[in-house]
Amino acid sequence: MDRLLKDMENESIFIIREAYAKVKDLALLWSMGKDSTVLLHLVKKAFMGNCPMPLVHVDESYEPESMIAWRDEYVKRHDLKLIVGQNKQALSEGMGPHLGRLTCCNALKTVALQQTVKEHNIQGLLVGIRRDEEGSRGKERVVSPRSTDGAWKYKDQPAEIWNHFNLHTPKDVHLRIHPILHWDELSIWEYIKSESIEIIPLYFARDGMRYRSLGCAPCTGAFPSTATSVEEIIEELKQSSESERAGRAHDKEEAYALQKLRSQGFM
Numbered sequence: 001m002d003r004l005l006k007d008m009e010n011e012s013i014f015i016i017r018e019a020y021a022k023v024k025d026l027a028l029l030w031s032m033g034k035d036s037t038v039l040l041h042l043v044k045k046a047f048m049g050n051c052p053m054p055l056v057h058v059d060e061s062y063e064p065e066s067m068i069a070w071r072d073e074y075v076k077r078h079d080l081k082l083i084v085g086q087n088k089q090a091l092s093e094g095m096g097p098h099l100g101r102l103t104c105c106n107a108l109k110t111v112a113l114q115q116t117v118k119e120h121n122i123q124g125l126l127v128g129i130r131r132d133e134e135g136s137r138g139k140e141r142v143v144s145p146r147s148t149d150g151a152w153k154y155k156d157q158p159a160e161i162w163n164h165f166n167l168h169t170p171k172d173v174h175l176r177i178h179p180i181l182h183w184d185e186l187s188i189w190e191y192i193k194s195e196s197i198e199i200i201p202l203y204f205a206r207d208g209m210r211y212r213s214l215g216c217a218p219c220t221g222a223f224p225s226t227a228t229s230v231e232e233i234i235e236e237l238k239q240s241s242e243s244e245r246a247g248r249a250h251d252k253e254e255a256y257a258l259q260k261l262r263s264q265g266f267m
Helices: 003-022 034-046 065-077 088-092 101-119 135-139 185-195 230-239 249-253 257-263
Strands: 026-029 055-058 082-085 124-126 143-146 174-177
Touching (some): 003 034, 003 174, 003 185, 034 185, 055 101, 082 101, 185 230
Parallel strands (some): 026 124, 055 082, 124 174
Antiparallel strands (some): 143 174
């Protein structure tokens, strides 16, 4: 592992350990994507190969079947505790992308996450977002205090100076903690290569297409690609100028779409 990756790893592990020491009822938000899987790997490195907290997956019911099958097999094989959150009422009432992608995302992701946090008394969530991934995420802090409904006030955030993070908060304040905020897409893949991290196969090209960002099937598109290995993905990224989230439908639906969703409590 090169020096830059090692420094990034050390900073992330420091944040994870600080959060675990100071936040009661901590969980890890896991989408099965490359970023949250790297975050899970970092948590295990921080605690001698163990993951001392549950994983939370928000199941919209529209993910590809292969994702759910991979999730269940991975969790069983690695002996992980998994909490699956789902807005069953909205699904029973017919919620779906046909009602508008932002409406659907709010109901099946944001509200489902809020319900899960409340049901399991989760005070803090480790979340694998990165500043370079999307504009609103570039405005985030490492520690993001939220109201009880998970709302994010992006214009009113605590300052973070010299790695002093505001983890001393009242019990009724929900925290989102972002240990890999300083990483970028290329460094994620270089770390996956360096650490030989197991990644869901959807990232690798099949029939000339692969995914760069994972989500529900109706809203997430694949890219033309011939990259069938981590090494080939790294080389492909070095040559690409296309946005990582160009395949996400709700990002295209209207300006600042994701920022609006995140201000309401979306990840």
